Amino acid sequence: MVWGEHIPLRTARLHMRLTEEGLALLRQAAAVQEQDVTSFVLGVALDRARDVVTRENALRVQMAVIAADPLRYVRDPRVPDDPELAALVLAVRHDPDGLDRLG
Template sequence: MPTANARSERLHMRLSPDALETIREAAAAQQQDVSAFVLGAAMEHAREVLLRDRVLQLTPRELDQVDTALDAEARVVPELAALVAAVRRDTPQHGEQELTSH
């Protein structure tokens, strides 16, 4: 867990009085100070951006492969079908109660 001493960088920004007031009100509604509120919001957005950029980015060729796979006729994979059947046998279905003895 980072300590308070680990915080050594500063971020300065200029904003309009209206924007600052909106941020102050939102921070107060979340019972946070402005710095914690802004940092939390910025980190959440930064993680979303990086996730989209790093994980969900496909090349045009990869998109074509996904489209082709989705358009293809479904086929049964025997090993997967057997696994699903085994799990269904061992798991109570919706509305069923599992009976146990004590």
């Protein structure tokens, strides 16, 4: 936080119920991190929420790209899913005469 930067007020609330053991574990983890329980839980939850939303947005973009040109992303079922074959195809693309030397 930079000096003079506006800190947004925390006015929204989230209530949750958990076991005594769960609360004790959160308190212990927060103490290890030298945070209060609210800051500890909020930090972890917001980090996870950002990850989930970021992945979801990336998936939506990927699906939109595929929807724009679906035939580009369809694998030919007649071609086996074989990494060695794919490497051979790439090699022949770079050196078409190399196939004659394989026989």
